[in-house]
Amino acid sequence: MTSKVDLVSVVIPTLNEAGNILETVTTIHNDLSYPKEIIVVDGDSTDGTKEIVKDLDFCRLIIEPRRGYGLALKTGMRNAKGNIIVMVDGDGTYEVRHINRMIEKMLETDADMVLATRMYDPNKAMGLMNFIGNKVITTFYDFFYSQLLSDTQSGFRAISHEAIDKVKLNEGDMAYATEMLIQFAKEGFSMVEIPTTYKARKYGKPKLRRFKSGIEIFSTMVRGFLDASTIRKTWKNSPYRR
């Protein structure tokens, strides 16, 4: 439950995002209308990302040299002081101006998490392979965990700090995002979506290794489901029943 905003901590993992990070953080700094802190968790980039962030007085830079998207987010969240945490990529693909709307939705619905879904994006900027992979994963997730989400692979989320502190997350890489949704479903934490727009990456390379991540995500979903009380827990709290 999130009924007020004390501070919003925006946590941004970066690995070689020198062409994208400045626009991302300055847009958040100028546009986000709630009290905020911006935390960039950099994986010891070699392209100048760290140097760009270090020079900005409105950003905190944390170096997390261990590899992994999930590990970077965990480190950022451990250092976050806000009662709401926003996670978003530093690659310029998400519309960070929508953070305000996500927080408004969170307050309006008392949700524990608001996800920005790219499935209604008029630009259709998601690549075909990512779209198909996402659809398959999301269909499995919704079915096995009794949920109604449309974009489980969205890395753009506003999350109650109190709620995320209550779940244990072990995945260190891309499967971290799915593991979070599994644990939230099991705990009965409410998750809602708002539509967002999406852009293709302008600079730098994707770090997603589709095949490896796909296997890790499916294995996380199956392991989570094999926990004997999953259906009882997730169905009890399912949005189908609200």
Ligand SMILES: Nc1nc2c(ncn2[C@@H]2O[C@H](COP(=O)(O)OP(=O)(O)OP(=O)(O)O)[C@@H](O)[C@H]2O)c(=O)[nH]1
């Ligand atoms: N600190 C840190 N950040 C990472 C690591 N891997 C990925 N990131 C960052 O996490 C975010 C998500 O990774 P992306 O490469 O954009 O993955 P993606 O969104 O599936 O791929 P695109 O379609 O290219 O956007 C980006 O901001 C990356 O720079 C890592 O090992 N350490």
Ligand SMILES: [Mg+2]
């Ligand atoms: Mg990305």
